[in-house]
Amino acid sequence: MGTLTSCSFSAVNFRFRPNSMFRQRIGVQVFESRKLRRNLCFLCRGIISKELSREKSFKVSCISNGNNNDGDYSNNDGDIKGNDNHNASSKESTVTTASPPGETVPEERSTSNDPPPSVSSRPPNIAPLGSAYSDFQIDSFKLMELLGPEKVDPSDVKLIKDKLFGYSTFWVTKEEPFGELGEGILFLGNLRGNREDVFAKLQTQLAEIMGDKYNLFMVEEPNSEAPDPRGGPRVSFGLLRKEVSEPGPTSLWQYVIALLLFLLTIGSSVELGIASQINRLPPEVVKYFTDPNAIEPPDMELLYPFVESALPLAYGVLGVLLFHEVGHFLAAFPKKVKLSIPFFIPNITLGSFGAITQFKSILPDRSTQVDVSLAGPFAGAALSFSMFVVGLLLSSNPDAAGDLVQVPSMLFQGSLLLGLISRATLGYAAMHAATVSIHPLVIAGWCGLTTTAFNLLPVGCLDGGRAVQGAFGKGALVGFGLTAYTLLGLGVIGGPLSLPWGFYVLICQRTPEKPCLNDVTEVGTWRKTAVTVAILLVVLTLLPVWDELAEELALVLPWLTDGELATIFMTCKTLHRLARPITHHRSLDASRSFEKFPIPFYNSVDHFPYAYFIYTPFQVIPSSTRQFWGPNDLPCQFGPNSSDADFPLSREGNGEMNKPESSLVSLVDESGCECEACEKVSEDNVIGCPCMELDAAEGMGIMSECGPSCGCGSECGNRVSQGGIRVKLKIVRDVRKGWCLHAAQSIQQGQFICEYAGELLTTQEARKRQQIYDKLASKGNFSSALLVVREHLPSRKACFRINIDTTRVGNVARFINHSCDGGNLSTVLVRSSGALLPRLCFFASKDIEEDEELTFSYGEDRVRPNGLKCFCNSSLCFGTLPSENT
């Protein structure tokens, strides 16, 4: 975020200066090269400059090998001259400075009569393939010279040495090349006063002598063997042309790119806002987001209704970006440091990775470098942290309940610092549930703080890298940078974003910042402290809670729905590894150990490992509960083997189920049966309800069992359907019908199979749900299991209607498919004495072989003209599945 750089985008200022001799020979190539350069993208410019740099260093090494005495051409001042000119200019740039009395001059300095390589560079005269090759080689060198950045004028060097430096300021003893491509001059020598005072004086005098032509840098003397006698490092002064050392203006197409990136960042921020509402999104969209290969891309119009509610989060993310950039600009303005427009980097996980902002002028000193670098992230972090804390407070405020979104609580384990703050605010219990409801501001703040932390990593020209370079020097940055890269590479910090971020930095932000004008004066203690604290906070923010995470995951994962588990699966390798055994375990027993025998899933046709639903062995009232479904050996205190107090649906020791009997009465439509025939019966007071015949036609038997009002216990022989499933079953995936219930053993005619257990709904709720199910089923990939049972009162004047929905909460009966010939199961309405409501149970209507599919007839009516296609394969198949008006 708001990362400042002058490296990646800095255009090297090249000037074409052909003289007559070369104008004709290389004019075309130069023109082509310049044209090419204009067409290069701004990222490629860096590469080009590196290529030139390599060429340059080769050239310099040739000179140092002693091939500098008889070159054919010279370009001391950047122009191409003949031999004589070369000699003349060589003389011009020769160091003739005499050492003042008493001053020690190193031997190699005092004998330095050769001009510095940057001033008198020339091509080698090796011509192994003859003169043509030699000409070609020389042309290449000259071409590079011509394309290279403009050098310091030798006449100016002489003037500066004569007028600028002296006994009272700095006594020059040697000159060396300076700058990325050796285009400047570095004056080495002895300091004659306080370095800051001398530097200020030299800068003022330089402006007087040369005007605005050059920048003067104060840098540490390279390879100095001893410190300065006045304390601190020995210094030297570098001279660079202004147009070479300062980045060029922002071009039109850079504005265009910045605009495009900004629009993309708005898009990615809105996308983050939509993704944060994962619990509200249509299931097919969630499935597609979590596993894009699993299903066809859903209609993205489905997301339109979520855009509006995504905006607050998007505004939060964009607000942090804005604060960050404003922070940089506010710190840069008083110091007259110019900044470029920000190039925002969109990112779908955080909304944005921040921005790349270029320095458009040389920084005056290292303190300014620290201040401008830290101001952006500090401003962004201040806003992010405020949003984060306010969001956490709103998360436990009942008035804001409507705005909350649910996220897996384990996501808070992704950051040690933010996780601890969240736990302190939301409480231990909330953070240890499977999901936690939070205000979108928490997500915006979290993303802002994470992005800020990433940008404060001490690497290259990220904000953190530049702050470390300013506070502790370039050497320290190398050490910090290597550590940060290693931690990112190993995934120790940054979680799933560590690699994308590492690549982003390597590609766009790896080069350290250029030196400041005064690159020697150290920053004060408080600035060093601020940088150190910032780096510490970065590590604490990006460090996940590994030990605790593993412990938490063991508790949390089995409680997640399949969609949530799939999301976790995709997040990172560790979570993938931890989620895999849960998925495997789920495919082993659909009943979550509630039944006597495990009921496994088998799928050889597609990739679905199991069907997700909440298991209930008996009828229940609708509730938004969560269910443990993972390996039993996990350290979980809420599993199926736990006490009833912990888990309301657990099996009692005697095999009986806890049934919420008393509340079931309210679910019955007390107005009686609302079917047309029954209504007629009530009005006309005619005895005999045609519904009765309908039930008889459906072949539904009625059976009485002992129940709560009987004195007998659970061992009584007249409680066949109350002891749970006693036959081995399995669930097999079929390519056309979806999941199917099969016998995993041979079953005799008349044997009890299972109850049709699920949620008991009011008729109003049943109708509402059926509408939703029909809509989802019409789009494919959805199977509903809502059954309506009508029972007539003995008076025959009315009938009760019971709606059992096993789609979301149910038992294995939800996998029994329809067969037009009635299948091999019969449905029986079982009434237990003392129980208010009957239960729908399945018995084998014929002998069933092992592996045979268990089916029954869903009914005879087909009221919908375009009903779902039936694949029962029976000779009586009607072609479509039965349907009636719910």
Ligand SMILES: C[S@@+](CC[C@H](N)C(=O)[O-])C[C@H]1O[C@@H](n2cnc3c(N)ncnc32)[C@H](O)[C@@H]1O
């Ligand atoms: C109670 S569920 C049965 C389990 C379902 N097959 C599953 O995968 O969850 C009823 C749904 O199964 C499918 N189904 C049941 N019997 C079928 C049949 N004979 N042909 C095609 N689909 C059938 C329909 O999608 C129906 O809505």
